[in-house]
Amino acid sequence: MAGTECGLPLNLISPPTVEQELWLHLGSIVPLNCTLQVPGSCNGNVTWLKDGKAVEHLYTSQDSVWNGFNSSVKFLSSVLDVNLTTEDDYGKFTCQLQNVSASFTLHKSAQAGHIAAVVLALCLFAVLVIGIVLYIKCRLNLNLWYRDKYGEPELNDGRLFDACVSFCPSNIDTKFTNFILKPQLENRYGYKLHLDERSLLPSTEPSAELLMNVSRSRRLIVVLSMAYLEQEWCQNNFRDGFFRLLELSQTPIFILFENQYKDLPAEVIHLLNSQKGTLKTMLWKADSVSPASEFWKELRLALPRKISLSNGQGDPQTQCQDDKDPMLTLNSEASDLDPDGDLGVRRTFYKAPPPRIAPVARVPDREPTADVDISDLGSRNYSARSDYYCLVTEPDL
Structure with missing residues (x-):
């Protein structure tokens, strides 16, 4: 656009710098504002160029003029509306008046990837669903594992x-x-x-x-x-x-x-x-x-947590009890003289030899009698400590 010559000085108000870089999506509408402060006698107009050529009627501009605080200066403003409908609309737009110019370089910005966002959301949702399903299926196993490993056992409470x-x-x-x-x-x-x-x-x-x-x-x-x-x-x-x-x-x-x-x-x-x-x-x-x-x-x-002890350690309920009952002796290894059975010991209590016993006359027509009376074994209670109870024959004493 032609105009009369303006005197100096000419000051660029907008844009703040003479080179502007803008990244915009296709389909956007961007207003390019070019404002200058000129002497009050200036009647020139701002000219727009695209890639060094006049924009002509491809884009519309709105020009306005207003005076400053005094009549010695005034402001010229031109706003060019650029509708980015095709890739040809991108480029370098320049506004100029005499020897003062400013440029706006429009670059195409990559469209936000909605597919990636949707895929990410679906992955997060799938992970959440899988986590909920695994928790529902494995929560009891996890609770059992935690209880058996870190839970407090109910011991020494006197319960049978x-x-x-x-x-x-x-x-x-x-x-x-x-x-x-x-x-x-x-x-x-x-x-x-x-x-x-x-x-x-x-x-x-x-x-x-x-x-x-x-x-x-x-x-x-x-x-x-x-x-x-x-x-x-x-x-x-x-x-x-x-x-x-x-x-x-x-x-x-x-x-x-x-x-x-x-x-x-x-x-x-x-x-x-x-x-x-x-x-x-x-x-x-x-x-x-x-x-x-x-x-x-x-x-x-x-139910209570169960404690598994190795063989020979005895009942965990009596581990810390001061029970003097020989059926509940804490030191089972020292008390059990016959770990392989409870129908008689296979070694003597003391190193001293057993006392002499008069020989018993043999009765050829009778079966040898047992040295231990086992008639009441069926009525005896071995439930408290089955690994302790043993019978001792008279010769061993």
Whole structure:
């Protein structure tokens, strides 16, 4: 655009530098502002060039003029609107007036990769889903591993059993307790159970036998079946008996059968759900028979942690007890004179020779009599320390 000559000085106000680098996306509209301070007598116009050529009518410009604080200076402004519709719209745009010029170089900016962002989001979502699935599948194994490695064992508490199992002597409950629950916990995991098929609360108050059995056990397991609920104390006042059980045992375990759950009274289900923080409810399903099922893992988590000791160390419950009972002697290795059996020693107590005994006349028609009376072996109790008890013959003394 032509214009009259302007006197000096000419000052560039916008852009702040004579060289501007801009990176823009295709489809953007950018206004290029070129403002100069000129003498008040100047009537010239700002000229726009693209790559050294006049822009002509390809782009529209808005020119404006305003005076300064006094009539000696005024401002000329020209704003060129560039619509980046094609790659040809990129280039170097220059505004100039006489010997003063400023340039705007427009570069094409790479479009933001939405595909990469979507792929990253999907990967994060997949990792989150996999983590949740693995936690649901392996949470019990992780909890068991942590409990067995870092959990506190319940030792030296004077308890004889890990759990007291209360069940109804019905056909189904008896088979479940004796042929599934007891073998799995005792033979596979080493727990010691006390089975009680009698009524827990024959009256409004707990019996002395109930108190003794529960006090000797670290947990109370109740096989809560339909037959169990048909007991007299359950039918008369199950609510009071239920809360008495919560007072007697710490975190009792209630085992329910899935095929009987829908037939349970609403009061029983409501009481079990209202006390979830003080008891453990477990559901026996058709797939719970497998040793790897969640039922056994949850049951093991509810039971005390078991300690596996090497042979010869004795019962861990008596490791730190000052019990003088020879059946519970702490030093089992020194006390057990016959580790291979309990029907007589195979070495003498002392190095001194045994006392002489008059020879016994032989009776040819009779079998030799045994030196040890074993008639009462069947009534003796070896449960406390089976590796200690031994019989000593009179000659060895």
